[in-house]
Amino acid sequence: MRNPSLHPGVHTTSRAAALAVTAGMLLSWAAAAPRSAPTPTATVTTAPSPVKATPTAPIHDALPAGLKMQYHGTVPLAQLAAGAVGHGTLLYTHVPSGEVRLAVQLDHPQGGNATARVYDTSTLNGPSVPATVTGDTVTLPATLKPALVMTAHGGWWVRNERPNYALDVHVYGQAYAMWGQAYDPARGPIGSGARIRPGEAAVDVRVRPDASGLPGWDDRRLLPDFGTSGYIRYNYAERKCVTPTTLNLGVTPEWPFLAAQAAYEQPAGQLRGPVGVDWTRGRVTHFAELVAVRNQNCAYALYSLNAARNGRNLTDFESPFAFYDLSGQGDGHPNMILRTERYFPLDRYSTGVDARLRGNTIPQDFQTVRYSWRNAPGDQRWNYKIEVQGSAPYTGTNRVAGGTVTVDTPTYEAYPAWVTDRAWPVVTFVATESERLTPKSSEGIYTYSPRELGLPYLLGTTATADPGAFGHIPDGFRGEYRYTTTSRPQLYLGSVDGRVHLLHAEGGAWPVTQGQQLQVHAIAGSAYVNHWRLQDRGERVQELARLGSTVLLLSDGKLSVTRTSAPQARWTGTPPTDAASWRAFRAVTGDRIDQPAPDLQAWFTGQANASTARQVRTYLGVQVGELHALPDGAQFDLTVRDDRRASGALTVPALDTLNPGRYTVTVTPAGWTVTAQTPPRLEGEASASGLTLNTPGWLNVTLRNTGSQVWSGPATLRVNGTSVHEWPTLEVPGSAERTYRIAWTPTRAGQSAVMLHAGTRDLQLGMADLPPGDARLTDPAALFQGARRPGLTVLLLSVLLALASVAGWRVWSRA
Numbered sequence: 001m002r003n004p005s006l007h008p009g010v011h012t013t014s015r016a017a018a019l020a021v022t023a024g025m026l027l028s029w030a031a032a033a034p035r036s037a038p039t040p041t042a043t044v045t046t047a048p049s050p051v052k053a054t055p056t057a058p059i060h061d062a063l064p065a066g067l068k069m070q071y072h073g074t075v076p077l078a079q080l081a082a083g084a085v086g087h088g089t090l091l092y093t094h095v096p097s098g099e100v101r102l103a104v105q106l107d108h109p110q111g112g113n114a115t116a117r118v119y120d121t122s123t124l125n126g127p128s129v130p131a132t133v134t135g136d137t138v139t140l141p142a143t144l145k146p147a148l149v150m151t152a153h154g155g156w157w158v159r160n161e162r163p164n165y166a167l168d169v170h171v172y173g174q175a176y177a178m179w180g181q182a183y184d185p186a187r188g189p190i191g192s193g194a195r196i197r198p199g200e201a202a203v204d205v206r207v208r209p210d211a212s213g214l215p216g217w218d219d220r221r222l223l224p225d226f227g228t229s230g231y232i233r234y235n236y237a238e239r240k241c242v243t244p245t246t247l248n249l250g251v252t253p254e255w256p257f258l259a260a261q262a263a264y265e266q267p268a269g270q271l272r273g274p275v276g277v278d279w280t281r282g283r284v285t286h287f288a289e290l291v292a293v294r295n296q297n298c299a300y301a302l303y304s305l306n307a308a309r310n311g312r313n314l315t316d317f318e319s320p321f322a323f324y325d326l327s328g329q330g331d332g333h334p335n336m337i338l339r340t341e342r343y344f345p346l347d348r349y350s351t352g353v354d355a356r357l358r359g360n361t362i363p364q365d366f367q368t369v370r371y372s373w374r375n376a377p378g379d380q381r382w383n384y385k386i387e388v389q390g391s392a393p394y395t396g397t398n399r400v401a402g403g404t405v406t407v408d409t410p411t412y413e414a415y416p417a418w419v420t421d422r423a424w425p426v427v428t429f430v431a432t433e434s435e436r437l438t439p440k441s442s443e444g445i446y447t448y449s450p451r452e453l454g455l456p457y458l459l460g461t462t463a464t465a466d467p468g469a470f471g472h473i474p475d476g477f478r479g480e481y482r483y484t485t486t487s488r489p490q491l492y493l494g495s496v497d498g499r500v501h502l503l504h505a506e507g508g509a510w511p512v513t514q515g516q517q518l519q520v521h522a523i524a525g526s527a528y529v530n531h532w533r534l535q536d537r538g539e540r541v542q543e544l545a546r547l548g549s550t551v552l553l554l555s556d557g558k559l560s561v562t563r564t565s566a567p568q569a570r571w572t573g574t575p576p577t578d579a580a581s582w583r584a585f586r587a588v589t590g591d592r593i594d595q596p597a598p599d600l601q602a603w604f605t606g607q608a609n610a611s612t613a614r615q616v617r618t619y620l621g622v623q624v625g626e627l628h629a630l631p632d633g634a635q636f637d638l639t640v641r642d643d644r645r646a647s648g649a650l651t652v653p654a655l656d657t658l659n660p661g662r663y664t665v666t667v668t669p670a671g672w673t674v675t676a677q678t679p680p681r682l683e684g685e686a687s688a689s690g691l692t693l694n695t696p697g698w699l700n701v702t703l704r705n706t707g708s709q710v711w712s713g714p715a716t717l718r719v720n721g722t723s724v725h726e727w728p729t730l731e732v733p734g735s736a737e738r739t740y741r742i743a744w745t746p747t748r749a750g751q752s753a754v755m756l757h758a759g760t761r762d763l764q765l766g767m768a769d770l771p772p773g774d775a776r777l778t779d780p781a782a783l784f785q786g787a788r789r790p791g792l793t794v795l796l797l798s799v800l801l802a803l804a805s806v807a808g809w810r811v812w813s814r815a
Contacts, residue, residue, distance in 0.1 A: 058161045060249040061260035064279050066095055069252055072138050073106070077254045083156035085110050089138035090255060091131055092279075099128035101282035103140060104255065106157075114155045116255070118148040118275065121282040122173050122198040129282065145199035147173055147284040148275065150257070161249060163256045163273075165215045165290065169205035176264050176276075177203040177287040178222055179303050180232040183262070185278065189285075192222060192231040200224070207290045208402055210239060214271065218291040219401040221308065230352045234308035234315065236400055237291035240412055241298035241325055243332060248272040259288065266292035268332030294442040297330035297378065299323040300412040302400070305349040312397055312406045314344045320409045324416070325378060326582035333378030336576065337444040338415055342367035344394075344408075354455040362459065365391040368451065369419050371489075371575060372444025373582070375591040380440040383593055384431050384500060386489045386575055388424040389450035389458060416577035419489075426450040426458070426483040429491070429502035430473070433510075435593040437476025448479035463743040467728040472517075473509045480508035480520065480529065492569035493588060494529060495610070496546055496603050500589055501529045503572065510598065516541070518598055523547075523629035524668075528568040531627065531634075532600060543627050544600040546607065547634055548669050553604040554627060554636065559619040561652055566610035615650035628710040628733055633668030635733050637677060637709055664708035664734050675735070680711035682732065686754040686765035691746050693770060699724070699742045699754065701765060708734040715758045717742060719768065730758065746770045 063069060071077045073088020080086050090104040101121070108114040119129050123145050132139040153166035171177045174189040174196050182190035189196075196202045201223050210216030220235035249256035250273035262276025262285050276286030293301045302308075303318035319342055323334035343350035343366045350362040372385040394408040410418040430448045432438050450458065454466040465483070473479040480502040490503040502508075504527050510518035512534065521531040523545070530546040543554040546564070553560040571589075576582035608616050621644035625637030640660050654672035655665075662677035684703040691697040699719070705711050715730035716723050725742045732738050746752065749770050756763040 058247040058249055058253075060253045060256070061251050063092070063251045064260070067101070067279060068093055068095055071254075072133055072136050074136055080106055080108060081157040081254045082159050083114070083154070084108065088136075089131075090252065091133075091138065092277075094127075094279075097128075099126075099282070100131045101127070101129070101279055102258075102277055102284075103129045103131050103138065104258075105138070105140070106255065108155050112155065114152040114157060116148075116150040116152070116157075116257075117146040118150070118284060119144055120147045120277070120284045122147055122284070127282050145172060147171075147175060148287065158249075158254065158256050161247070161253065161256075162213055163247070163249070165207050165209040165213070167205070167207040167290075169203075169207070169287065170201065171203040171205065171287050172201055173198045173284075175202070175284045175287050177205065178220055178232050178235050179264070179289075179293075181264075183285045192224070192226060192229070195226065196224060203287070205287065206401065212242075214245060215239065215290040217401055218289060219405065225307075228348050228351060230305060230349060232303050232305060232317065234302060234304040234306070234313075236302040236308075236405070237289060237293050238300045238400065238412070239291050239296065239298070240300055240323075243292075243296040243298070243330065244269055245296075246270045259286075262286045264288050266290075266295055268292075268295040293321065293323065294334075295332060296323075297325035297332065297334055299334075300400075302407065302409065306347065308405055308407065312408060314347075314394075315407050315409055316343050316347050316349055317341060319407070320412070320415060322412055322415050326373070326576060326579045327377040328579060329377040331377065333380055333442075335376065335378035336373040336416075336582070337370075338419065339370040339372075339443055340367060342394075356456055364459075365393045366459070367392060368449065370444055370446070370449070371416075371419060373576060375586045375589060380442055381435060381438070381593060382432060382441065382445050383589075383591075384491075384575070385429070385445035385448075386491075386502070387428045387430075387449055388419060388422075388489055389426040390422075390424040390486075392422055392424075416575075420574045420577055421488065423486045423488050425486045426453065427481070427487075427489045427502060428470070429480045429489075429505065429508075431478045431500055432476060432593050433478050433595045434476040438474070438593075445477070447477055448473050448481070450481075450483070453483060464726065467726070470507065471509060473511065475511045478508065478510040480505035482506050488574070490572065490574055492528065492572040495566040495568060495570055496530075496544070496607060497532070497598065499595070503527055505529055512598055521629065523627075524633050525631060526568075530568070531629070532598070532603075533626070534598075534600060540626050542600050544604055545627055545634055547667050550667060551604060551607045552627070552634075552667070553600060554624045556623060557620065559622055559624050559638070559655075560604060560616060561618075561650060561655075562604065562608040562611070562616045563613070563650065564607040564611045566607055613649075615648065617646060617648040617650040617652050617655075619644065619646050619655065621645055628712065628731055630666065630668065630733050630736065633666060635664060635666045635710060638663045638665045638674075666734075675708050677709055678707045678734075680705050680707040680709045680732075680734065682711055682756075682758055682761075682763055684756065684763060684765050686768065688744075688768040688770075691768070691770050693746055693749055696743060696745045699744045699768065701740045701742055701754075701756070702737065703732050703740075703756070704737045705732040705734055710734055711758070713759045715756055718755050718757060719744065719746075720748075720752045 070091045071088055075084045075086035080088050085108055087107040091100050092102040093100050103119040105117045121127055130141055149170045151168040152164045156164055174193045176183040176193055180191055181193045204221050206219045207215050208217055217238040222233040248270050250258045251260050252258055257273040258275050259273040264286055266289055274288040274290055278285045293299045301321040302315055304315040305317045306314055318340055320340055322338045324336040325334050327335050343362050345364050346361045351357055351359050368389045370387045372382045375383045398407050398409050398411050428448045428450055430445050452469040456462040457465045470481045482504050487504055491500055492503050494501050505522055508520040512518055515537045517535055519533045520529050522529050523531045524547055532544045534541045545552045549563050551562045551564055576585045608614055621641045623639035627634050627636045639662050640658050642660050654674050663674050664677050666673040682703055687700045711732045715727045717725040724744050751767045751769055754765040754768055756765055
């Protein structure tokens with residue numbers, strides 16, 4: 001049963017009323033463009049398409065120039081199409097050459113279903129179908145193989161210009177009939193279609209109408225196996241709400257399944273015939289989707305590499321792919337899309353996810369879900385996206401295709417909450433800041449995916465994420481990420497910048513103008529973004545930070561301080577999951593895409609004005625260094641010049657009494673601490689215990705900065721000269737200590753020298769003592785030697801590495 005809250009417009013019209021509207025539409029079309037039924041041997045000449053009487057009136061297309069259609073049969077075509085018993089043939093002939101480019105044999109036996117056999121030249125050497133006409137009969141060679149065989153249940157094809165969509169279709173040969181295939185006029189079929197021989201059984205299609213008579217669901221199966229090649233083998237689509245639709249009856253309205261334009265996707269607001277033809281070659285090139293997925297208001301799709309068979313089916317890849325119209329006002333496009341990429345444990349098709357798997361399967365459930373939405377009716381533009389990554393098994397059952405197929409995917413109605421109610425180890429968030437700078441998309445917002453961390457990190461086979469992850473995002477977008485804690489994806493509306501943010505975000509990127517970017521962070525243990533750093537070509541221009549009630553605005557020659565009573569968040573919640581929560585979210589955030597340019601000074605002033613006192617203190621004649629995060633606050637270097645001056649009613653005793661000089665300033669909830677500046681100086685040691693040769697273990701590394709200035713820069717941890725861990729930027733604040741737990745697999749017994757290469761200095765951290773071990777038993781590589789079950793060995797190895805490396809990464813990255 002459909003959830004009314006997901007589709008606020010779907011229950012505004014009863015089924016009877018909908019059918020009445022449909023009947024009126026058909027009557028108005030018939031009155032506007034009456035057509036006489038051709039006689040059995042009449043030649044139908046092409047003519048311009050009639051003017052569409054109303055937005056929902058059926059239309060049809062002209063045959064391409066130079067072609068004509070002839071019908072030969074035992075009963076008139078219109079009667080045969082409407083369900084009369086008999087047979088006939090449609091011939092589509094190239095007039096200048098007399099070559100038959102396509103033949104469609106129609107048959108309706110007494111008491112049976114209607115069938116159509118479509119013959120093209122794909123199995124022939126020439127451009128013409130050999131057809132012999134004798135009276136009302138057209139004879140084709142007995143050896144000629146059809147390109148399509150279509151069965152219409154109920155024995156009819158079209159009545160009152162309403163096609164019959166209760167269809168079973170067998171596709172033979174290379175026609176583009178599954179998502180993921182393609183056809184190029186110059187190159188021919190692409191994808192799995194290119195590996196299918198002309199005339200070979202390729203795809204089985206079942207389509208059934210819903211209560212409106214339009215296609216309700218479309219179920220497709222690729223017949224050849226193709227081993228582990230990454231082809232979609234199960235393709236399912238279901239219409240889930242009302243979309244204004246104009247029927248296009250194609251080039252022959254009496255058999256309305258031949259389209260004038262060959263394409264797989266249906267256009268928004270129109271339903272074309274599915275059979276697409278390259279008329280120059282006389283070949284069927286497409287059997288289009290009959291339930292539009294991307295170009296209607298609401299749809300539920302499965303694009304699975306794993307085939308669907310009887311019983312409960314494990315689906316993978318884009319299962320599900322769900323499209324929603326939460327506005328109830330859609331006109332052919334959804335305004336929320338959930339796109340999944342999913343693999344079940346040891347899925348044989350997961351080997352192609354990343355070349356670094358080297359042909360091995362992923363041992364655990366693995367999925368990402370891209371969740372995009374628009375705060376307005378769908379128009380292929382998007383306001384927001386969250387994207388989650390993790391391992392969340394599908395545990396339920398879901399019956400699709402009229403109950404004939406059972407899959408493991410969450411249902412259409414349940415899927416949004418299924419995503420938002422779960423805790424995920426990786427979440428990214430994207431907001432659109434400029435419509436002008438961002439492209440339209442039929443599948444949501446692509447950029448800033450968790451996959452930027454690198455598949456080895458996500459699978460737990462390495463402790464190091466890709467150092468370039470999340471550092472940049474295309475112009476017009478703003479991105480945030482979280483990957484060192486696990487929680488539900490929640491959002492909030494920040495009081496500082498007035499933007500929607502990811503709760504518990506760790507950082508993010510925000511392009512401002514050419515060459516300028518805002519780096520955003522949540523520092524000092526905050527669940528909210530509270531640090532914005534504006535950079536111009538890598539150089540700091542300005543910084544804003546909120547630490548509790550204290551707000552700082554820093555630039556090279558100026559420091560401003562205020563206190564605020566504004567809450568960190570004006571609203572907190574989850575992404576919308578249904579119509580009611582979408583309306584509530586929109587009421588809080590608005591529906592505009594273009595946002596005002598970020599202005600740190602204005603944000604600072606806004607925080608000051610949110611306080612009853614509205615007091616500010618500004619220091620000039622100072623040089624202010626970059627802000628560095630502490631576990632409970634922040635730290636920055638401050639140089640006070642002789643011409644220092646202060647203004648404003650707020651008093652900051654720790655700063656107001658400073659004499660000219662160089663200082664390190666620390667701000668925490670406990671207050672301000674100012675110390676005379678001393679250069680950074682690193683000390684440290686490493687320890688290890690319980691290590692076994694060739695077995696993943698841990699190195700405990702402690703670093704202390706005995707200077708007051710922060711130590712910041714790239715660093716590499718080496719054991720016996722071999723790199724075991726890299727920090728793109730290692731920061732140890734002044735007068736502070738940091739401890740890291742690093743995953744390490746020792747490869748030789750005895751003592752190993754541990755050294756940190758920090759900047760231009762090599763810091764000796766000590767020796768790790770390793771007792772001898774039995775390499776034959778503990779060497780991870782030995783797990784593969786002589787193994788007969790590669791899936792199991794990969795599972796064992798991956799579990800070992802995951803237990804070690806993921807925990808290690810999360811410890812040191814939180815430090």
